[in-house]
Amino acid sequence: MQTFASVLGDAVALILSGDADLMEIIALSLRVTITAVIAACLIGLPLGAVVGAFRFPGRTLATVLLNSLMGLPPVVVGLVVYLALSASGPLGPLGLLYTPTAMVIAQTILVTPIVAALTRQVIEDLDREYSEQFRSLGVGPLTRIGALLWDARYSLLTVALAGFGRAVAEVGAVIIVGGNINHVTRVMTTTIALETSKGNLELALALGVVLLVIAVLVNAAVMGLRASAARAAYA
């Protein structure tokens, strides 16, 4: 059995080697995941804010639904997206199956409920704090949502990172709709799955460490941005 130290060494060597194939795979992973997270935020932030800030019939149901959808099994999402994009499916003519766009769609479906459900909680808590002020100022609903989202922006950044974590580590959905095609739809997680199935456990584990390093870098970058933005705000 290989030691973890030697796997770590392999991981470092992999990163330092600057292997073109590996760089391509990392770039695609980031491109697909970040696009999906942005799309999920564009849908999930307003959606979660509306459910969190307003009282309407069916609100509890909407909350339960959003919270439950956080647990969507990736394989099921992959299958649904596959059936939709398949040549014999309703969206077949678009020709999106086995493309990065198909992977973005699947991950957006996975991440949107996470963003929406966590946003709802954040906004609901903040709204409780602000509701009297809102009432006294008589602000309209749009302004209210805007103010809540803006003031909660740092918490929402963490929400987006939760979505990023889910998407970047996910394999079940992207391997079905992407097909793990070399140089086209092969990302970090599908490469790890492939190397595991080839019995190259050490390489698979080293790739896992690389993936973890990328996640750390992305999180650190976002936190750095957040810190400098906060400093600018108080300066």
Add this chain to the structure above:
Amino acid sequence: MLRRRFLTLAAAGLLATGLTAPLHAEENFIVVQSTTSTQNSGLFEFMLPKFKEKTGIEVRVVAVGTGQAIKNAANGDGDVLFVHAKPAEEKFVADGDGVERFDVMYNDFVIVGPPSDPAGVAGSANVVDALKKIAEAEAPFASRGDDSGTHKAELALWKAADIDVEAASGGWYRETGSGMGATLNTGTGMGAYVMTDRATWISFGNKGEYKIAVEGDEKMFNQYGIILVNKEKHPNVKADLGQQFVDWVISDEGQQVIADYKIDGQQLFFANAKPGS
């Protein structure tokens, strides 16, 4: 201000994806639905660049179990089908999903086992006999259990040995429900016998103490076939490009490439397309 900048960034990000998409939508490629054994053994990585060099056609391989590959192709999600389960392939053509089936190459299945050899089958060349011994000893056996070509072939051999593995499932007979590599990882981990195609075994990186126990029986012959998906039934199929690939694979040149592919000096696949067919 910041908010607007964020939205602009987000929009730019989405746009960028939209813009780079056409880069991958170049028309000169085909999708081949194939099996894990051809992919994991490295054959495609050896073969496809040579085809691309000659024709300029990029071949995108989706490697799944034969059962799933056939279903995907029957949905029209592929231009060529390259798998190993002759009866299922013939049905695919009979159903109108495929144009015509051609033999491409063969390798053979082997049964690998732990050095302790609990069923005493090591060195056997009679697979039916060996399976009977494994069942009698109730020695653990890890099966793909995923409707793949290897799984179908394995079930046919159990049937020939007149053993009801369904009844033993969960006991000594263990269905992993996953690909060849995953099943080998599981099987070697639990000390079980595993039936695998020779190509996957030779290129497999996690053999541990395992060795081939049963090999050389004609019944373990593993034939691969290639089929162009039928454009009449699936209008999106790139029949012209797909046909070029099929023609090349069964041509003298393609067959020579297959025969040339070796790992550690061992030939993995034996080309046997019938000339002039």
